[in-house]
Amino acid sequence: MIPYQKFQNYLNQELDSIRSAGLYKDERIIASPQSSVIRLASGKEVLNFCANNYLGLSDRQELIDAAQNAMSSRGYGMSSVRFICGTQDLHKKLEAAIARFFGTEDTILYASCFDANGGVFEPLLGEGDAIISDALNHASIIDGVRLCKAVRYRYANASMEDLESQLQAAQAQRFRLIVTDGVFSMDGNVAPLDQIHRLAEKYDAMVMVDESHSAGVVGKTGRGTTELYDLKGKVDILTGTLGKAFGGAIGGFTTGRREIIDILRQRSRPYLFSNSIPPSVAGAGIAAFELLENSNELQDRLHENAAYFTGKMIEAGFDIKPTQSAICAVMLYDARLSQEMAAKLLDEGIYVTGFYYPVVPKGQARIRVQLSAAHKREHLDKCIAAFAKTGKELGVLK
Numbered sequence: 001m002i003p004y005q006k007f008q009n010y011l012n013q014e015l016d017s018i019r020s021a022g023l024y025k026d027e028r029i030i031a032s033p034q035s036s037v038i039r040l041a042s043g044k045e046v047l048n049f050c051a052n053n054y055l056g057l058s059d060r061q062e063l064i065d066a067a068q069n070a071m072s073s074r075g076y077g078m079s080s081v082r083f084i085c086g087t088q089d090l091h092k093k094l095e096a097a098i099a100r101f102f103g104t105e106d107t108i109l110y111a112s113c114f115d116a117n118g119g120v121f122e123p124l125l126g127e128g129d130a131i132i133s134d135a136l137n138h139a140s141i142i143d144g145v146r147l148c149k150a151v152r153y154r155y156a157n158a159s160m161e162d163l164e165s166q167l168q169a170a171q172a173q174r175f176r177l178i179v180t181d182g183v184f185s186m187d188g189n190v191a192p193l194d195q196i197h198r199l200a201e202k203y204d205a206m207v208m209v210d211e212s213h214s215a216g217v218v219g220k221t222g223r224g225t226t227e228l229y230d231l232k233g234k235v236d237i238l239t240g241t242l243g244k245a246f247g248g249a250i251g252g253f254t255t256g257r258r259e260i261i262d263i264l265r266q267r268s269r270p271y272l273f274s275n276s277i278p279p280s281v282a283g284a285g286i287a288a289f290e291l292l293e294n295s296n297e298l299q300d301r302l303h304e305n306a307a308y309f310t311g312k313m314i315e316a317g318f319d320i321k322p323t324q325s326a327i328c329a330v331m332l333y334d335a336r337l338s339q340e341m342a343a344k345l346l347d348e349g350i351y352v353t354g355f356y357y358p359v360v361p362k363g364q365a366r367i368r369v370q371l372s373a374a375h376k377r378e379h380l381d382k383c384i385a386a387f388a389k390t391g392k393e394l395g396v397l398k
């Protein structure tokens with residue numbers, strides 16, 4: 001028996017148990033650009049309501065042109081980390097554009113926001129410090145915190161009462177950092193940053209917000225939670241992704257106080273030991289931020305679409321989680337129902353995802369709808385009509 005055989009048996013058992021729990025993840029193959037209308041590998045065309053393509057930039061011509069121009073003028077890849085020979089003018093320009101967008105002092109790019117979060121805690125905080133983290137924070141924040149020796153405190157999602165008691169418990173530590181997602185991706189709720197900021201001042205803590213789902217989305221001009229709560233430049237650390245609203249290719253960033261970013265350039269491991277983002281991505285990223293600096297059209301349209309959709313869904317009788325983002329959770333509670341309804345919606349040409357335990361709490365199954373500036377009114381109407389039809393068929397609506 002070869003050494004792998006025993007392990008292979010074990011893996012097959014694991015895979016079987018994932019399958020029998022109904023939790024096996026299949027990839028769904030798309031044979032078109034990412035957009036509001038996509039063509040599946042089967043040839044079927046559907047309306048897409050499950051991408052993080054909030055501003056419709058994933059297939060935007062200006063970004064494609066900018067990526068192609070950057071590739072022509074700066075090549076395909078960097079073959080280096082940033083500090084050896086992997087920094088081009090484009091990387092510096094993109095970092096400056098991100099800082100301008102958020103009203104922060106400096107920015108450091110990463111290959112992803114997963115890397116940004118993985119590399120932010122360990123260089124800054126140590127054994128004698130405290131990280132106070134929202135219970136529903138993204139997996140990459142949880143992993144990043146694990147890599148750091150600081151004492152961990154956890155507070156219930158967006159509960160300011162619990163945050164306050166955790167801050168009191170953390171008073172003995174040298175430095176305190178509160179960390180939260182800007183928008184929580186399963187409900188679409190925004191972190192109460194105004195209250196978090198007040199508690200942080202009261203208990204001498206710094207604040208970090210992961211703006212992955214809020215940047216480009218939340219706030220009148222899409223500058224994120226610090227715009228919504230009028231705290232631009234007052235949050236110490238922001239992390240975010242280029243993989244959602246800003247074109248959806250790849251890349252992440254940490255932006256905030258000058259010295260923090262400076263230390264990250266010296267010590268952050270995913271920055272020091274992983275390759276630079278390619279010129280095409282940097283070039284298209286610059287174009288994305290230019291587009292958003294020069295016009296508020298996309299942000300306005302997204303806000304209009306989100307308000308229209310949630311309003312009509314509530315009118316139709318659906319149970320919708322209160323949302324301040326482009327995420328609209330249609331509550332169904334029952335896991336099987338969420339899967340059946342998503343399947344029926346796909347038959348109707350609407351592409352959405354049903355989520356259930358363990359992705360959301362038990363008995364809290366739902367279909368998550370993600371709105372985009374790229375959705376036209378007729379797309380929204382078709383989606384709402386399909387929800388109403390399938391909702392009646394499945395007894396969700398009376």
Ligand SMILES: *Cc1c(COP(=O)(O)O)cnc(C)c1O
Nearest residue numbers: 112113114138210212241243252
């Ligand atoms: C999507 C997401 C990430 C990961 O971003 P990538 O750039 O895809 O690695 C991190 N944090 C939050 C809150 C996210 O939603």
